[in-house]
Amino acid sequence: xxxxxxxxxxxxxxxxxxxxxxxxxxxxxxxxxxxxxxxxxxxxxxxxxxxxxxxxxxxxxxxxxxxxxxxxxxxxxxxxxxxxxxxxxxxxxxxxxxxxxxxxxxxxxxxxxxxxxxxxxxxxxxxxxxxxxxxxxxxxxx
Amino acid sequence: xxxxxxxxxxxxxxxxxxxxxxxxxxxxxxxxxxxxxxxxxxxxxxxxxxxxxxxxxxxxxxxxxxxxxxxxxxxxxxxxxxxxxxxxxxxxxxxxxxxxxxxxxxxxxxxxxxxxxxxxxxxxxxxxxxxxxxxxxxxxxx
DNA sequence: GTACACTGTTTCACGTATGAAACAGAGCGT
DNA sequence: ACGCTCTGTTTCATACGTGAAACAGTGTAC
Numbered sequence: 001x002x003x004x005x006x007x008x009x010x011x012x013x014x015x016x017x018x019x020x021x022x023x024x025x026x027x028x029x030x031x032x033x034x035x036x037x038x039x040x041x042x043x044x045x046x047x048x049x050x051x052x053x054x055x056x057x058x059x060x061x062x063x064x065x066x067x068x069x070x071x072x073x074x075x076x077x078x079x080x081x082x083x084x085x086x087x088x089x090x091x092x093x094x095x096x097x098x099x100x101x102x103x104x105x106x107x108x109x110x111x112x113x114x115x116x117x118x119x120x121x122x123x124x125x126x127x128x129x130x131x132x133x134x135x136x137x138x139x140x141x142x
Numbered sequence: 143x144x145x146x147x148x149x150x151x152x153x154x155x156x157x158x159x160x161x162x163x164x165x166x167x168x169x170x171x172x173x174x175x176x177x178x179x180x181x182x183x184x185x186x187x188x189x190x191x192x193x194x195x196x197x198x199x200x201x202x203x204x205x206x207x208x209x210x211x212x213x214x215x216x217x218x219x220x221x222x223x224x225x226x227x228x229x230x231x232x233x234x235x236x237x238x239x240x241x242x243x244x245x246x247x248x249x250x251x252x253x254x255x256x257x258x259x260x261x262x263x264x265x266x267x268x269x270x271x272x273x274x275x276x277x278x279x280x281x282x283x284x
Numbered sequence: 285g286t287a288c289a290c291t292g293t294t295t296c297a298c299g300t301a302t303g304a305a306a307c308a309g310a311g312c313g314t
Numbered sequence: 315a316c317g318c319t320c321t322g323t324t325t326c327a328t329a330c331g332t333g334a335a336a337c338a339g340t341g342t343a344c
Contacts (some may be wrong), residue, residue, distance in 0.1 A: 008201040029292065039333045044293060054301090054331060055197045059150040059215040069211040073201040099241050099263075121241075121263055171322060181303045186323060196301060196331090 008074030009058070012049040017065055017072075019047045036064045099125075150216040151200070154191040159207055159214075161189045166238070166264075178206045238264040 022032050029047075033040040038057050045051050046061070053061070062069045099121050164174050171189075175182040180199050187193050188203070195203070204211045242260040 007198055009197045055151045055200050058197050
């Protein structure tokens, strides 16, 4: 194998994880190939850490492993100060309210400008979202 | 453009995100290429959604974007269409990006109106947020 | 013994992502 | 007009990951 220090893909880690799970489940390479749509030959190469799988196969295999991709692809940013403290908003919340919250928290803005921007956005949003066309009426699947 | 519906990599999403950030920072393709170690030609192709970047470049670019890889690589088995995505907000991202993400996820808006609103907001935000500070990203030649 | 059904590995032709370099414009100063 | 520098795009030869198929073992049954 070449110098994978240049590659951001940790093939060895991925390969070991796959082999571990596969053997633990008592499956053959072709079984896993069938299940993941990754050919047995490619699986063999990956398990042995040779070469570098392409993006599709990494997605398929980390999906099969239930493993986060950052585990095998150099996600440089995640240190212990992880950004996993991300805040999650759900789409059904009112967008203008969310925007206002963001603007208020934005250190680049004074409170006055934040308020002004927020109101400007609110007006624009209402105009855009309900012009009478009413072309939506989506089935409200969640 | 080939049949990328079979691919698990959402090149379009990735390309749009890169172009957005790049233009917002006032950088050229070669600037970003220098910074990310992804060549300008490849960068151009990705921004235009042609082809499918390899794993290394996806890692480099999602790293540069501070974007989780799952956003552009379909790890989950989510069936088509249903956008289960809550909008994830990483605190260090720029406010216009967050707003755009919310707008895109807003089911009350068509993609076109979402885009229009987003750009309108972006312009307004830039005008409001940088009256005299002028914290422009300088692009000194090398 | 032979034959069959597995296994993991490797060969092979093919597709395609890549970066360097060439290209085509735009903008600007002289 | 020129020339120069920047921009994004596109050719081009090369490198390499891919799956199908061929290969090499290893049992197991007959």
